[in-house]
Amino acid sequence: MNRAFAVLAMLGLLICCASARTAENPVVGAWKVVSFGAEGMTWTLTVKEQGGKLSGTLAGGLGEFPLIDPKLDGDKFTFKISMDEKVYSAEGKISGKSIEGSYKGPDDEGTFKGEKQS
Numbered sequence: 512m513n514r515a516f517a518v519l520a521m522l523g524l525l526i527c528c529a530s531a532r533t534a535e536n537p538v539v540g541a542w543k544v545v546s547f548g549a550e551g552m553t554w555t556l557t558v559k560e561q562g563g564k565l566s567g568t569l570a571g572g573l574g575e576f577p578l579i580d581p582k583l584d585g586d587k588f589t590f591k592i593s594m595d596e597k598v599y600s601a602e603g604k605i606s607g608k609s610i611e612g613s614y615k616g617p618d619d620e621g622t623f624k625g626e627k628q629s
Contacts, residue, residue, distance in 0.1 A: 538558045541557050546614065554569055556625065578590040587603070594616070597617045598616065599617075
């Protein structure tokens, strides 16, 4: 009986820790992002985490694009999108509820800044 209780308590602790990790992931949420390149644009960057894997979208005046290979390494967030069969890559540094970085693709490159909305 005591052994079963200990196993259940340990499982509960692991579940709580996993939930806290997801809640604390600094990139997860909705971000209002402004890009500065050939054309300045406002975007909504939405990042989700499920089972330890990141996913999301980048949406704005040019459409909505799924994030390709989004990764968070410390405070560095990287992802790619495919727009008109051309791949663009982005790299940003997260500081609290702010993100700042750069992007590059075949037709444009520039910088971006954003604030976390949720």
